Amino acid sequence: MKAGIAALTLAYVLSQFYRAFLAVLAPEMEAELGIGAAALSRASGIWFLVFAAMQIPVGWLLDHVGPRRTAAGLLGLAGAGGALLFASATAAWQIDVAMGLIGAGCAPVLMASYYIFARTFRPAVFATLAATLVGVGSIGNIAASVPLSLAAEAVGWRGALLALAAITFAVAVACWALVRDPEAAPGGARGSFLDVLRIPAFWLIAPMLLVNYAPSAGLRGLWAGPYVADNYGAAHVGTVTFLMGLAMIAGNFLYGPLDRLTGTRKGVVLAGNLGGAAVLSVLWWMPVPGLWTATALLALVGALGASYAVGVAHGRAFVPAHLTGRGVTLLNLFSIGGVGIMQFATGPIFEAAGGGVDGYRTLFGLFALVLVAGCAVYSFAPDSTD
16 A cells, blocks of 8 residues: 555656646747747646546546556546647647646546545544645645756756656556555445535535635746746746745645644634735735745745645545545545636736736735635534544
């Protein structure tokens, strides 16, 4: 089981990389292909929406086929294939298709791990294990900053993506060889996604997951690159995104044990996201506060936005064992789907606001508002600490 979790962790490193690498390549792709930030925002949104849509079949596959074949098959075929298409793209539509394929390939890897955690370990440690995996996997976020910039300088962005396609396929083979499926749920009970949707607590927790990851993922995955390049110079993009990635890793490790230390999951998630809304409000008030202040504020958004694993643990606590796969994937659908919706929306909103400083101010304010709205609904959710 340890070797299988290690292979799935490597796969999740790639998943984190693929959701964040466009921010670093944006200036080069605009120069070579004429694809601007708004078009890349659409491509990033496609990755997240396809990833989210795949949670429905992935949930069924986890409960009926198991995590080994689900993760290895999709990552090897769709993930590696999408990276190959991206490396050879000459038009915006090819980038869109490639990002959709990569999103489908990455869709099962984290949920396969969560499925194994939920079926193998004590419920009380689920949040810690889930957050630790996200924290370690977020190394991919780091790789999609300064290291990617250096690789693109050395072999070009196309060469870097070709190498990533080969790595993705190799990791998929490792998942096939090493992952072990847990035993079937006792009692032979059956159910469907509708049974998950009938759980009252789900509808109070899901709105929080819909918005909590959207600001940090949207900024780190795309908007931080153009924001820094436009206001402080393209030379600083790699450094700022690197530091934001580090903060996101630290945030996951900090959030992980807090539910056991404080005796509440709801309180941890609520406090963290209200804090994130406050930081985004500062950026709305002062959208260009200086390079290092902006870097610190973006890093705080990343760290405070890492409550995802605790939120999933909160929702999973209300899902019966035989619906584990569909429960965690449905929660993940809301989280990733929220990012995709916001990525689609932010491009047109940025342009409608006139771009530049006014455009970024509008985006920061929008992200703050959606967090507050999510917190308002989530405040009525019942708590659970297993």
